[in-house]
Amino acid sequence: MLGMWIRRGVLDVKDAAPGKGVHRFFSFSEALVIDIMAFLTLKDISSSQAAAVGRVVASEVETLIAECGGLDYTEIDESKVKPIVWTYDSKGKLDYKTVHRSELPGYKKEYFQVLDYLGFAIRLYEALETVREDRIRSGK
Numbered sequence: 001m002l003g004m005w006i007r008r009g010v011l012d013v014k015d016a017a018p019g020k021g022v023h024r025f026f027s028f029s030e031a032l033v034i035d036i037m038a039f040l041t042l043k044d045i046s047s048s049q050a051a052a053v054g055r056v057v058a059s060e061v062e063t064l065i066a067e068c069g070g071l072d073y074t075e076i077d078e079s080k081v082k083p084i085v086w087t088y089d090s091k092g093k094l095d096y097k098t099v100h101r102s103e104l105p106g107y108k109k110e111y112f113q114v115l116d117y118l119g120f121a122i123r124l125y126e127a128l129e130t131v132r133e134d135r136i137r138s139g140k
Helices: 002-008 028-041 047-068 101-106 118-138
Strands: 084-088 094-098 112-115
Touching (some): 047 084, 047 118
């Protein structure tokens, strides 16, 4: 699936064709987009729309990292994190924006879904940190 997304241009990565038998490396933002895409495509969202939402998530998380110096639950004021709300217009085109949690109960759209991306980002960040620490311990 991942290779198809890259070949079709749905997923934009720096290391699109590393060569046969060579491992492809992803930045944190690219890995986060992939994680979001996998989640949303399992919910029947098209890969192109899932990629668009994933890119918005990556941008929001990069801003959060810059403001907080990382992705540590103890350092993040979750009341300031805005979930992403996405809707579809009458032609089926995706529209999305960040909305503060306090605005969700009164959100006036016929159909919308909410993606609370902070959990995705922190889980991925912690997994990558664990791998990094293991590699340092093993000397690789």
